[in-house]
Amino acid sequence: MNKKTKSLLLLCLPIVSLLFMGQLCGGGADGGIFMSFDKAENWEQKNLLGHSEGGFLSSSRAITNDGENIITIYVDPFDENTIYYGTVENGLYKTTDNGELWAKTGLTTGAILSISANPKNNNIIFAGQNSSVTRSEDAGETWETVHTDPQGQWLRAVVVDWYDPEIIYAASENGSIIKSKDNGESWNIVHQIDVPVKQLIMDSFDSRVLYAADKSGNIFKTIDAGKEWTQINDKDFYNNEEAWPVDSKGIFKLALDPSTRNRLYGSSYSSIVRSNDGGKTWTIVNTLIPYEDEKHKQVENLIVDPDNPKIIYFTIVNIIHKTNDLGKNWHTIENFPSARRISYLTADKHDDKIVIAGTREIEEQGGLIGN
Numbered sequence: 001m002n003k004k005t006k007s008l009l010l011l012c013l014p015i016v017s018l019l020f021m022g023q024l025c026g027g028g029a030d031g032g033i034f035m036s037f038d039k040a041e042n043w044e045q046k047n048l049l050g051h052s053e054g055g056f057l058s059s060s061r062a063i064t065n066d067g068e069n070i071i072t073i074y075v076d077p078f079d080e081n082t083i084y085y086g087t088v089e090n091g092l093y094k095t096t097d098n099g100e101l102w103a104k105t106g107l108t109t110g111a112i113l114s115i116s117a118n119p120k121n122n123n124i125i126f127a128g129q130n131s132s133v134t135r136s137e138d139a140g141e142t143w144e145t146v147h148t149d150p151q152g153q154w155l156r157a158v159v160v161d162w163y164d165p166e167i168i169y170a171a172s173e174n175g176s177i178i179k180s181k182d183n184g185e186s187w188n189i190v191h192q193i194d195v196p197v198k199q200l201i202m203d204s205f206d207s208r209v210l211y212a213a214d215k216s217g218n219i220f221k222t223i224d225a226g227k228e229w230t231q232i233n234d235k236d237f238y239n240n241e242e243a244w245p246v247d248s249k250g251i252f253k254l255a256l257d258p259s260t261r262n263r264l265y266g267s268s269y270s271s272i273v274r275s276n277d278g279g280k281t282w283t284i285v286n287t288l289i290p291y292e293d294e295k296h297k298q299v300e301n302l303i304v305d306p307d308n309p310k311i312i313y314f315t316i317v318n319i320i321h322k323t324n325d326l327g328k329n330w331h332t333i334e335n336f337p338s339a340r341r342i343s344y345l346t347a348d349k350h351d352d353k354i355v356i357a358g359t360r361e362i363e364e365q366g367g368l369i370g371n
Contacts, residue, residue: 029066030338031359033073033085035099039305040313040320040355043337046099065093065102070358073344074115078122080350084140085358086112092127094140099356105140114158118165126168126184128155133170135184146184149174157200163207169226171197177212179226190226193218204258211264211279217250219266221279232279243281246270247292253314255302258349260309267299272314274327285327287314301345307352315342317362 032047047068051060069088076082081098084105092107092115110130118124125136126146131154133147149155153173161167168180175193177200180186196215203209208225219232233251237243251266251273262278265285270292272285289295298316305311310326318341320333336342340359348354 029064031070031340031361032065032068033070033099033102034336034338034357034359036355036357037353039311039353040322040333042335043357045337046095047102048100049102068093069360070343071111071113071360072115073346073356073358074117075346075348075350075356076122077117077119077349080348080354082122082139083356084115084125085344086115086127088360091129092140098354106136106142107134107140111154113154113156114170116158116160116168118160119162120165124165124183126158126160126170128158128170130154131172133158133168133184133187147178147180147187149176153196156197159200159202159210161207162202162204167207167225169200169202169210171200171212173197175214177226177229191220191222191229193220198252199254201254201256203256205261209278211254211256213251213254217252217268219251219254219279245282245284246273252297253299253302255304257304257309258306259304263309265302265304265312267296267302267314269296271296272299272302272327285312287321287323287327288330288332289316289321301342303345303347305347305352306349311352313345313347313355315345317341318359320345 034043035046036043047064047066049063049065070085072086074084082096084094086092088111091109092105092112093102094105095102112127112129114128116126123139127134131149131152132145133155134143135146136143149172151174155170155172157171159169166183168184171177173196175195176189177191178187179190193214197212198215199213201211209223212220220229221232222229238249246268248269251268253267255265257263264275264279266273272287273282274285275282295316299314301315303313312323314321318336321330323330338359341362342357343360344358346356
């Protein structure tokens with residue numbers, strides 16, 4: 001080797017090393033799944049899928065899902081180490097070691113908008129995949145379609161009854177709320193709303209009580225497992241100042257306090273609000289965002305700590321707002337290690353110190369699968 005060639009090689013080595021260092025570290029995309037082990041104060045990116053066999057200048061290379069756009073996250077009701085997340089177009093992923101290593105399930109394509117498992121047999125899982133309800137009976141390895149929306153509308157929510165897991169509810173973009181009493185074999189419409197349903201939430205004290213939130217900010221409630229539904233915030237509701245204390249109409253995010261009966265939280269375009277009587281009356285929860293500030297329209301996640309009802313979180317893009325004292329004082333967590341928006345946030349019911357966040361590219365907010 002002559003001196004000129006040797007000099008060129010030495011000059012190129014740092015560049016080559018930097019290139020492969022980036023590959024070894026898994027890329028550099030700032031998306032996918034993130035986990036906190038101290039109640040959302042600090043975060044770690046958790047997207048490892050495995051390692052390559054090794055190659056030039058390296059013994060192995062990390063393979064990650066750093067660029068994935070996530071719609072929903074679900075923690076196994078039995079096993080705290082098993083977590084699922086659904087993506088915008090690449091199906092459903094699963095970890096069995098608390099996020100250290102992920103793998104695709106048998107749902108390898110499509111948008112997964114909702115996940116729910118049988119609380120008495122966690123091998124049985126239901127997912128809203130595009131316009132269908134799909135079921136797995138082997139913890140996600142294989143799946144079968146048990147319902148497809150006749151209008152081809154996407155399934156926004158799937159909920160398994162925690163008291164009687166033979167009962168499953170689902171809600172679609174066409175406003176239909178459907179119910180199965182036989183583990184998904186047959187379905188009937190139990191309520192029809194004029195606009196898309198965004199959320200379907202089951203009460204943690206009485207599984208016959210469900211709340212449905214539609215895209216227009218209307219909240220519907222059943223107390224008899226779907227036989228009868230009433231709209232909480234109808235015209236008379238808004239004309240009653242004792243029931244509704246804010247100027248804007250509509251609750252666009254709904255959250256139930258899992259440890260306090262009849263306590264609900266909502267996000268309106270004026271403020272965060274709280275109800276202590278199952279939605280009959282509401283009060284304003286003061287936050288760091290001024291009343292009627294435009295930022296209220298950007299609230300994307302609103303959740304209550306499963307073990308400590310004094311801890312509440314909500315997110316705006318990638319900023320987390322948190323209170324430890326039922327809303328008396330708030331602080332913002334601005335060290336979230338992604339420029340993307342936090343599309344889904346959940347606290348682990350097994351260990352409330354663990355909070356899990358999924359992210360999506362900001363420009364993808366609109367469309368059928370926008371929140």
